[in-house]
Amino acid sequence: MDRVLNFYAGPTALPLEVLESAKSEMLNWKGTGMSVLEISHRSKEYTQLHNETKDLLRKLLAIPENYKILMLQGGASLQFAMIPMNLLGDDQTAGYIVTGRFSGNAFETAGKMRKVYLSASTEENGIFSRLPEADEIIIKPGTVYLHLTSNNTIFGTQWKQFPDTGPVPLVCDMSSDIMSRKIDFKPFGIIYAGVQKNLGPAGAAVIIIRDDILERSREDLPDILSCRVHAEKNSLYNTPSCFATYMMNKVLKWAREKGGLDAVEKQNEKKAELIYGAIDKNPGFFKSRIQKECRSSMNVTFNLPSEELESLFISGAQKTGIVGIKGHRSVGGVRVSMYNTHPTGDIEVFVDFMKDFIKHNG
Ligand code: PMP
Numbered sequence: 001m002d003r004v005l006n007f008y009a010g011p012t013a014l015p016l017e018v019l020e021s022a023k024s025e026m027l028n029w030k031g032t033g034m035s036v037l038e039i040s041h042r043s044k045e046y047t048q049l050h051n052e053t054k055d056l057l058r059k060l061l062a063i064p065e066n067y068k069i070l071m072l073q074g075g076a077s078l079q080f081a082m083i084p085m086n087l088l089g090d091d092q093t094a095g096y097i098v099t100g101r102f103s104g105n106a107f108e109t110a111g112k113m114r115k116v117y118l119s120a121s122t123e124e125n126g127i128f129s130r131l132p133e134a135d136e137i138i139i140k141p142g143t144v145y146l147h148l149t150s151n152n153t154i155f156g157t158q159w160k161q162f163p164d165t166g167p168v169p170l171v172c173d174m175s176s177d178i179m180s181r182k183i184d185f186k187p188f189g190i191i192y193a194g195v196q197k198n199l200g201p202a203g204a205a206v207i208i209i210r211d212d213i214l215e216r217s218r219e220d221l222p223d224i225l226s227c228r229v230h231a232e233k234n235s236l237y238n239t240p241s242c243f244a245t246y247m248m249n250k251v252l253k254w255a256r257e258k259g260g261l262d263a264v265e266k267q268n269e270k271k272a273e274l275i276y277g278a279i280d281k282n283p284g285f286f287k288s289r290i291q292k293e294c295r296s297s298m299n300v301t302f303n304l305p306s307e308e309l310e311s312l313f314i315s316g317a318q319k320t321g322i323v324g325i326k327g328h329r330s331v332g333g334v335r336v337s338m339y340n341t342h343p344t345g346d347i348e349v350f351v352d353f354m355k356d357f358i359k360h361n362g
Contacts, residue, residue, distance in 0.1 A: 009337040014341055015251070032045055050236070060255060061261065063185065076175040076194040083110070085218065088116075098122070099122050101152075107147070119138050156290050156301040157294040165187065171188075173192060178198050178206070179199060181261070182262075190213060198340045198341070267344055275350070287303045289302075289303070299335055300335065301331065303332070303333040313357055
């Protein structure tokens with residue numbers, strides 16, 4: 001069967017070269033006579049892969065030396081719980097900016113265990129179409145960290161500039177835009193992300209944590225939930241998600257070969273220009289609800305004049321081999337997710353489909 005153009009929000013498309021390479025090693029990885037799925041996570045082959053993957057991430061993202069990299073199971077969602085559990089003392093607090101579903105989940109999860117407060121929310125009648133202005137963000141005295149989500153996967157907003165919080169470190173969920181652009185690490189105490197959108201398959205999360213923040217990890221936690229223990233054990237406290245790490249390793253090498261973060265960022269900008277260009281050219285037909293300055297270059301959402309046309313658009317796309325563009329069930333409409341691994345050519349094909357659709361139905 002031919003491969004489709006896959007715009008699912010995650011897990012999503014991986015580069016063909018990466019899949020082919022994994023396929024070719026499936027029966028005999030590195031001359032071991034086994035696949036990476038079968039080998040011990042304590043073997044020298046896996047240990048080398050594990051450490052190499054961390055090095056690749058550090059180099060590609062230009063992660064400073066005073067940050068540790070953890071690769072854990074449990075997805076980004078586990079970090080919604082682990083981060084407040086580790087960082088907040090009983091009488092301490094952290095602020096949460098809620099700009100969508102996942103930042104809301106992070107806030108609610110933290111609130112079940114520790115004292116946290118709502119720093120800002122941009123929700124209006126269940127819709128998140130923008131990010132807060134600087135003067136909407138409350139930072140209470142004594143705040144240990146301010147949590148935010150860099151890219152809203154469901155509605156399609158993205159912070160272009162992060163708020164200036166002075167000495168209060170940012171803790172940021174970058175699940176849907178990690179490695180999509182250059183980042184100045186200085187304001188961040190923690191950056192974390194599920195791997196399954198921009199870095200590889202599902203099954204692992206990357207946590208990048210500054211040393212002084214890591215040192216604050218509470219001692220009264222089970223080892224499996226302790227950032228300090230995972231850092232001390234090099235993310236090998238228990239069996240890691242070996243296959244996710246293996247695939248991430250291949251995606252990172254693929255990105256390096258493409259020209260690294262500069263090239264990936266340029267390609268993401270180009271793809272965003274193409275698709276928003278097509279939307280803005282036909283504002284009466286393709287309607288974006290998102291404030292222009294907040295538009296995501298990863299998840300593009302829009303509506304058509306009626307639900308019937310939206311269904312026709314989605315089913316018509318499917319017939320031409322374009323899948324995964326139905327908006328999230330809570331929002332409806334169309335959502336195109338185009339992560340680091342999506343080539344520009346895929347977006348060009350999609351934009352041609354948009355033009356063709358409007359010609360026949362506009
Ligand atoms: N944060 C964001 C921004 C997401 O998009 C998602 C998943 N789509 C999550 C967190 C949850 O991630 P996971 O499924 O890895 O727990």
